[in-house]
Amino acid sequence: MSRRIKCPECQTWNEDRDYCSNCNEVLSHELKMEQAREKLREEEQQRPLTQFNNYLKRLRESDAPIDKVKFTILNSAWWIFLIGVTALIALVALAPG
Known part of the structure; x- marks a missing residue:
């Protein structure tokens, strides 16, 4: 079964894609969560020690x-x-x- 996702940025419908075919926006929830975790890791490493x-x-x-x-x-x-x-x-x- 294919999954159809509407891009929140450009409103283009995409089938079975992790990125939008029109604007290259991340559509996959798992990829968004991984990017958020990576961003938090980077911020934590850059934060000065107490x-x-x-x-x-x-x-x-x-x-x-x-x-x-x-x-x-x-x-x-x-x-x-x-x-x-x-x-x-x-x-x-x-x-x-």
Whole structure:
């Protein structure tokens, strides 16, 4: 079964195409979503890091042993926090009544 799609830009009807035959506009929903995801990825990569993220990056890439210990402690504290929140959610979800 063929699918007919009307182009939102030039109002041309297209059969089984991902792009409009007249204006080359994207017609496929999957392609539009992939383009939107790619745009978000690019924007995220171009966004500057926060001060805390810069600090963590500097600690992670440092050769000083004290910096490696600081990074390990901060990273472990984050994981312990996440495990605690997960356990709390599970406790609430499993609590009777």
